Amino acid sequence: MTTIAGVATATLLDDLRVLVECESPSSDLAAVARSADVVARVGTERLGVAPERLVLDGRTHLRWRLGDGPRRVLLVGHHDTVWPLGTLATRPFSVADGVVRGPGCFDMLTGLVMAFHALASLGAATDGVTLLVTGDEELGSPSSRGLVEDEARLASAALVLEASADGGALKTARKGVSLYDVRVGGRAAHAGLEPERGVNATVELAHQVLAVAALGDPRLGTTVTPTAGTTGTTSNTVPAAASFAVDVRVRTVAEQDRVDAAMRALRPVLDGARVQVRGGPNRPPLEESASTALLGRARAHARDLGLPDLVAVAVGGASDGNLTAGVGTPTLDGLGAVGGGAHADDEHVLVEPVAGRTALLARLVADLLAHPSATTNAAVPTGAGRP
16 A cells, blocks of 8 residues: 555554544443554554543543654644444445545544654654544534643644545634524413413523524625424423524634624513523634635645645534634644545545645644744745654
8 A cells, every 4th residue: 555755554544444443432431442552552653652541521632742842733633533432334445446434433433543644754853743532522622622732722733634625625714503492481371271370481482593594794704593492391381481492603703703703782572571691602703814824834844745735625524623723723624535425424534645644734733843933934945844
């Protein structure tokens, strides 16, 4: 199989098999802990140093701080997946016709193995690198958010090993996410005998759903989507309570703030009804300005390695890259596997690009360590940072 700049695809795939065959559904704390042990073992074999184990709210995260110098480059990934225990029985790890299959291979275990091999190819020249591998990203990073943000504040650049977009495109912008729970209070009454004595929470919910849906702005890419809802108890009772969830996706902090203010300003329409709004911004947007300089560096190194031109796209889904960018750290996302089917039965990774993208990651890390100003828009010299 392919070897580029010291990165051997066959060895990398052997490590990937080990990770995929230790199932790690986010909701199973014991499974995540077992996965952390396996990831730690593989990483230690490649990097020559064991990670710190950080258990927060029962979830196991791993952190490698390489060298004793100031933290300059942060690599971010996660070892939890969306697949329940037993998935391997019907979707075992396999490599055939240049395609890897198996639960979590694309999102995002290949990215983790790429990070191990990229850093291993640099040898001792990794002083100042932190590799953070979290165990709850698929849940929205409830326990690891502060950890990700704190590590990002120490670094001059964050490289996120999430899988690429279609065709290997890097993710230079991600929408921010806000999540809300709107609760409506009314007053129960018999729907046949004296409905006029009640305050109908279902009717109030309908008013609020329409008001919330109107907050979206397609011109700006802002979506405000009422989702799961509940109301009422029996078919002959005026409902006294109702609720619905709201999913918000935005491209800019300004839009996230606008929608948040509007959600908190919701007021009841019916006399006697009550409206309570819980929740708020969950992840800030990763705006393109956070990725511009790093993208330029990555494109220059890709050309130097003879790799295909790197395409950049904006995507709607969120990652821990939203968190690193949210604290002001220049961030480049989507540096992991090329393939498709994240969270789907056809999840897969294309073998051919793996070695080249791993070599690109190594080159970019070395460049950022050697040239801390690389997060500006300065031109990159040919061959800069070559390991």
